[in-house]
Amino acid sequence: MQIDPAVLTEREIYKILTGAVVPRPIAWVATIGEEGTPNLAPFSYFNIACTDPPMLLFCPQRRGDGSPKDTLRNVQTTGEFVLHIVSEELAAAMNQTSAEYPYATDEFAATGLRAAPSSLVAPPRVADAAVAFECRVEQIVHVGSARGGEIVIGRVLQIHVRDDVYHDGYIILDALKPVARLAGNDYARVNDTFSLQRPSKVGP
Numbered sequence: 001m002q003i004d005p006a007v008l009t010e011r012e013i014y015k016i017l018t019g020a021v022v023p024r025p026i027a028w029v030a031t032i033g034e035e036g037t038p039n040l041a042p043f044s045y046f047n048i049a050c051t052d053p054p055m056l057l058f059c060p061q062r063r064g065d066g067s068p069k070d071t072l073r074n075v076q077t078t079g080e081f082v083l084h085i086v087s088e089e090l091a092a093a094m095n096q097t098s099a100e101y102p103y104a105t106d107e108f109a110a111t112g113l114r115a116a117p118s119s120l121v122a123p124p125r126v127a128d129a130a131v132a133f134e135c136r137v138e139q140i141v142h143v144g145s146a147r148g149g150e151i152v153i154g155r156v157l158q159i160h161v162r163d164d165v166y167h168d169g170y171i172i173l174d175a176l177k178p179v180a181r182l183a184g185n186d187y188a189r190v191n192d193t194f195s196l197q198r199p200s201k202v203g204p
Ligand SMILES: Cc1cc2nc3c(=O)[nH]c(=O)nc-3n(C[C@H](O)[C@H](O)[C@H](O)COP(=O)(O)O)c2cc1C
Pocket: 026, 039, 040, 041, 042, 043, 044, 045, 046, 059, 060, 061, 062, 069, 070, 071, 072, 094, 095, 097, 098, 099, 100, 101, 181
């Protein structure tokens, strides 16, 4: 079967992309508004953009009417965010922060999450997150139509890692217990892994 995306509705395309591009890690992004209200929301269009220097990217899509989500509005105006990795014990709280709260809602308070001050950026971090990256916006790239979205690229300025999650320079997967997004309301755990040796250099 071949599918021409040009004949599909946006919803149909969304179902194919989010069903096929799995599992997606989840960036749980804290920002603050110009007036100082903290905001927290999850984004599974998320990955590493670069390691030298360390940069992460996530992609807030526009709302149906083309308006920006609160997270985008905040990173555009303040240039800072804290990106957390979502462990299993925080999955329900993460999901709750995906609700469309009115702009001035403090989603830490609304969901009962403990906030901790960040060291280099203004947005607070989720105190109980196993890993948090304090980031400064490097670039925001618009993609797609007016109702498309943005790629937000942030430079990592500071890394917070819970002690039990870090050993000898490595992140301990069994302690991190990350959750990943699948299609619809489904999530995956990362607990069935295997290894492949990378091939050595081939050719001249
Ligand atoms: C697990 C999960 C992943 C999500 N990933 C994205 C995403 O990558 N891009 C996006 O625009 N919205 C995504 N959403 C929806 C946003 O979290 C939701 O629109 C939220 O209300 C945005 O909050 P804000 O307006 O405070 O920025 C996701 C929701 C969930 C539950």
